Amino acid sequence: MHRLCCLWCGIALTLTLQGLISEALDFFQSSDNITASQGQKVALSCYIDSNVTRVAWLNRSSILYAGRDKWSMDTRVSLGAHNELEYSIEISPVDVYDEGLYTCSYQTMDQPHTVQVYLIVQVPAQIVNISSDTTVNEGSNILLLCLAVGRPEPVITWKKVTSKRNYLINDGEYLEITAIKRQDAGDYECVTSNGLSNPDTRKVRITVNYAPVIKDVRNVTVRKGQPAVLRCEALSVPAADFQWYKEEKRLSGGIEGLRIQKDRTRSLLMFFNVSQESYGNYTCLASNKMGVSNASMLLHGGPPSHGVVVAVEIGLWLWLVASSCFVVFRNN
Helix, strand or coil: CHHHHHHHHHHHHHHHHHHHHHHCHHHEEEEEEEEEECCCCEEEEEECCCCEEEEEEEECCEEEEECCEECCCCCCEEEEEECCCEEEEEECCCCHHHCEEEEEEEEECCEEEEEEEEEEEEEEEEEEEECCCEEEECCCCEEEEEEEEEECCCEEEEEEECCCCEEEEEECCEEEECCCCHHHCEEEEEEEECCCCCCEEEEEEEEEEEEEEEECCCCEECCCCCCEEEEEEEEEECCCEEEEEECCEECCCCCCCEEEEECCCEEEEEECCCCHHHCEEEEEEEEECCEEEEEEEEEECCCCCHHHHHHHHHHHHHHHHHHHHHHHHHHC
16 A cells, blocks of 8 residues: 555655646746766756745656655666755756756745756767788878767867977878888878867877888908908888898808898898908899899909008908907807
8 A cells, every 4th residue: 555655645746846847838947058078067056045845856757856865776866955945956966868857846835947057078089999010012092081979079080200300191980001112101190189188199100011121331452361342221011131242242241251231121241251252242132022132232342542441451350350249249
């Protein structure tokens, strides 16, 4: 019997509140907008007076609070002020699905009234999906994607990251680069903002493969009995593999008095003791999966001026000794 009474009381209160709203159309006050950011606490206030006999907050057709009685099952909703001047509820933390129209319905001197508040929930801009770092061959086309969410709608821009500054290259979610060049390689930054917080940024690195380009090839003049170094440097992505030839014969580091040393971008052909047979034309061949490049250089014995010879000899010997010590140290 007690449960049945409670049920009928609830039904009666619901019908009464809905009746208050429907009967109060002539006494409707224009709605106010309240703006809050996602995750914050927001208070919805209804200003009343001491003559109020009944009061409630509703969200659409659902009753949130009737007087001090909570009808909402949402734990985020709580009663705020409840006095002769103000009746308010609080939502914490507020989320995007809380956005909408809220109605404060109250009755005074047997006259129903409603106050409506429209809650706007804003969300800081955030990047939710972006292209992965990618590697392409020179001359290919590439399309980068950057998706962001937020309320209001975020603005998305793409910037090229350089050592000096970042410069804008495109607005919008997509960045398309056609016939990409090696100079286009590097980091590209997606920036999104809707003015609510600091911009959200993420980067995509583009690697551009291209065939080797040999640079800075020089002939070397050295006297017999002295050390010498032929250098071959190649710019390429991925890094090039090197081969050395004398005339048509391929050279290897196993030849007595000769060593081939390679780092990431260059190869060195080192002579510890130049002989008459050492003189001649040498070819450096640099290759990767994108292509092959070669360059020739002479090792000859026409002596330069005495001062230049001494400087070259001292520099080469110091370099060779340091290199040898480093190899021994690394092996040990």
